[in-house]
Amino acid sequence: MDFTYSEEQQMLADSLRRFIDTEYTFEARRKSARQGESLDRGVWNKLAEMGVLGLTVPADFGGFGEGAASQLVVQRELGRGLVLEPVTPSGVMAAAVLSAHGSDAQKQEWLPAIASGERIVTLAYLEPTTRYRPESARASAERSGDGYVISGTKSVVWHGAAADAYLLTARVSGSNEIALFLVPRDSKGLGVTAYPTIDGLRAADLSLQNVAVPASALVGQPADGLAALGVGLEHGIAALCAEGAGAMEKLIQITGEYLGTRQQFGKPLASFQALQHRMADMLVQKELALSMAYVAAQALDETDPAARRRMLSAAKVTVARAGRFVxxxxxxLHGGMGMTDELSVGDYFKRLTMLDQLLGDSDYHLQRFGEVMEA
Incomplete structure (x- = not known):
């Protein structure tokens, strides 16, 4: 896989960076986050116009059909700007699941709407007792006539309040199969409780009480649920790794500018060798994270499932550790000012901290890496 930016990728990166610097200002982002809004429709529509939301959606369904390399370019820029909007859960993860496992009718109805920003779809697979193990799902799907009746709870649904539909896991009654269903937000019996996360984004808990869905809501076959969900999680991990590398890149830039202007003993802090060494260590960690983001993107094209899991878990752990260090x-390095809300450094720190928790924390991925190596 060639990670040298093509002319088109460079133009897209430049356009995104220019948009973030001029229109998606830090002040506007912070205002949205503090008002409890992680979706600005004006920003969302602009991202759709730029092709961000339909980047990996097949061209037959209104997208651009780009691969992992282009996704890395976009997510890196979104990470630099700490973009709040649900690009990863909808434009990356849900689009990947439906492109790979959706029925023709589901693709026709949902993929163009995702690409245009008209609809938002997110994954709902975590439960209070399952940790990061989707195979332990307790939500049930009872067969009822030609459809299913779903009951249970889902927790920490990423951008759950903004979603128009959920890709939701449930155990089919009378079997050990974990199926994946496309459940509209307005389904009778579906309750949504939203709340903020530490990084300024939003999540939600879902309660499902006898939610009836037709058989057409099933994504693939009942036995395909975990495989379909896995596609979305893998694309999401690769996107998060690129986002983390971009956030570290911007945070190092912000810190360098601060050290260059802050005076101590009549000299800028940047002139002190000890602080230069610490900045160099941060840069090394950022480069390591970016390299592993490339590994994660390359893993999406890996045909061996074990090798793909190993590469993605290694990347996720490495990026999380680098993000925590940076x-x-x-x-x-910002001193007392770094602990205040006045500067943006705290926002970047919170986001980099949260990246470790999303889609499996370091403990989970270290265990998965060990299981793959042992096998």
Whole structure:
């Protein structure tokens, strides 16, 4: 896989960076986050116009049909700007699931709407007792006539309040099959409780009480649920790794500018060798994270499932560790100001911290990496 930016990719990166610098300002982002809004429809429509939401959606369904390399370009820029909007859960993860496992009718109805920004779809697979193990799902899907009746709870649904539909896992009654269903937000018996997360984004808990869905809501076959969900999670991990690398890149830039202007003993802080060494360590960690983001993107084209899981877990753990290091160093190098809400450094630190928890934390991915290596 060639990660040298093509002319089109460079133009897209430049356009995104220009948009973030001029229109998606930090002040506007913080205002949206503090008002409890992680979806600005004006920003969302602009991202759709730029092709961000339909980047990996097949061209037959209104997208651009780009691959993992282009996705890395976009997510890196979104990470630099700490973009709040649900690009990853909808434009990356849900689009990947429906493209790979959706029926023709589901693709025709939902993929063009995702690409245009008209609809938002997110994954709902976590439950209070399952940790990151989707195979332990307790939500049930009872067969009823030509459809199913779903009951149970889902927790920490990423951008759940903004979604128009959920790709939701449930165990089919009378079997060990975990099926994946496309459940509209307005389904009778579906309740949504939204709340903020530490990084300024939003999540939600879902309660399902006898939610009736037709057989056409099933994504693939009942036995395909975990495989279909896995496609979305893998694309999401690769996107998060690229986003984390972009956030670290911007945070190092912000810290360098601060050290260059802040005076101590009549000299800028950047002139002190000890602080230069710490900045160099941050840069090394950022480059390591970016390299592993490339590994994660390359893993999406890996045909061996075991090798793909190994590459993605290694990337997720490495990026999380690098993000924690860069974030902590940035806060410390800003001194007391780094602990306040006045500067953006805290927002970057919170986002980099949260990246470790999303789609499996380091403990989970270290265990998965070990299981793959042992096998």
């Amino acid at each position: 974030g902590q160093q940035a806060v410390q």
